Amino acid sequence: MNQRAALGFLLLHANTPVSTSRLISALWAWDEPATSRKILQNAVSGLRRMLSTGERPYGPTCSLTTSRGGYMLQVPSEHVDLSRHARLVKHGRQELADGLxxxxxxxxxxxxGLWRGEALADLIEVGVAWPELTPLREARWAALEGRFTADLMLGRHREVIAELNVVLSDVEPARERLFALLMLALYQSGRQAEALDVYRHAQAAVVDGSGALPGPELRRLEQDILTHSPALNSPAAVTGYPMDFLEVR
Known part of the structure; x- marks a missing residue:
C-alpha cells in the first residue's frame, strides 16, 4: 500500500518535484513510523523497478527521478487521465461559451467518461484524505454541470431531468448549481410545481449541510419561478440565468 500511495501522490503532482518530507506527510499524516524514510526509499525502489520493466501501460515512457531533496515522476501528460480530463473540460467550456x-x-x-468512480478509491478506503483530492472532485462536478447545461440548450430536458434526479439523490454536500439546473429544466418543461418542490428540497439539503440558507441566486430563481418571469422561458436562461452561477468553472 505504501508503494501505491507514493505512486498516487506523485501522479497527482506529475512532472513536479515533490520533497521527501511532503511525501512522508502524505503517506503517514498522523502516525509516522521511525523508519518512514527507509520505507519510502523501498517504495520508490519498487516503483522504479516496475517502471523500468515496461510491463505496465505507463512504462517505459515514465521515469522516477531524484530531484531537489525528493522525487519527481516524469510522465507524458497524455498518459494521465487527470491531465486529459482538464484539457477536455477546458475545451468543452470554450465550446459552451461559443454556443457550440x-x-x-x-x-x-x-x-x-475518463472517470471510473472515485479517484484513488483504494487509497481513500484506507483513510487517505489528501487536500489534492478536493479539486479533483470539483473538476468532475464542474464538467457534469457543464454537460447538463449543454444538453438543456439542445432541448434534452427529459433526459437531463431523469439524470439529475438520480445524481442529486447521492450528492453531498448539496450543489446549488445542480439544483438550479433541475429547477430550470422542470420549469421549461411546464412543471412549475415540481420545480418549486426541488427548491424546497435544495433548501433543506443546504441547511442540513451548512446551517445556512441557499445562496441569493437560487433564492432569486425560486422567486422568478413563482412569478413566471418571462426570462425563464428562453433556452438562453440555462446559460444566462445568471451566467456567473451556472457557467462551467
Missing part, C-alpha cells in the same frame, strides 16, 4: 452546444456536450461527456 452539441460539441460541448460531446466533449464534456468524453471528459466524464
Amino acid at each position: 452546444y452539441e460539441q460541448a456536450a460531446r466533449t464534456l461527456r468524453d471528459a466524464l
Whole structure:
C-alpha cells in the first residue's frame, strides 16, 4: 500500500518535484513510523523497478527521478487521465461559451467518461484524505454541470431531468448549481410545481449541510419561478440565468 500511495501522490503532482518530507506527510499524516524514510526509499525502489520493466501501460515512457531533496515522476501528460480530463473540460467550456452546444456536450461527456468512480478509491478506503483530492472532485462536478447545461440548450430536458434526479439523490454536500439546473429544466418543461418542490428540497439539503440558507441566486430563481418571469422561458436562461452561477468553472 505504501508503494501505491507514493505512486498516487506523485501522479497527482506529475512532472513536479515533490520533497521527501511532503511525501512522508502524505503517506503517514498522523502516525509516522521511525523508519518512514527507509520505507519510502523501498517504495520508490519498487516503483522504479516496475517502471523500468515496461510491463505496465505507463512504462517505459515514465521515469522516477531524484530531484531537489525528493522525487519527481516524469510522465507524458497524455498518459494521465487527470491531465486529459482538464484539457477536455477546458475545451468543452470554450465550446459552451461559443454556443457550440452539441460539441460541448460531446466533449464534456468524453471528459466524464475518463472517470471510473472515485479517484484513488483504494487509497481513500484506507483513510487517505489528501487536500489534492478536493479539486479533483470539483473538476468532475464542474464538467457534469457543464454537460447538463449543454444538453438543456439542445432541448434534452427529459433526459437531463431523469439524470439529475438520480445524481442529486447521492450528492453531498448539496450543489446549488445542480439544483438550479433541475429547477430550470422542470420549469421549461411546464412543471412549475415540481420545480418549486426541488427548491424546497435544495433548501433543506443546504441547511442540513451548512446551517445556512441557499445562496441569493437560487433564492432569486425560486422567486422568478413563482412569478413566471418571462426570462425563464428562453433556452438562453440555462446559460444566462445568471451566467456567473451556472457557467462551467
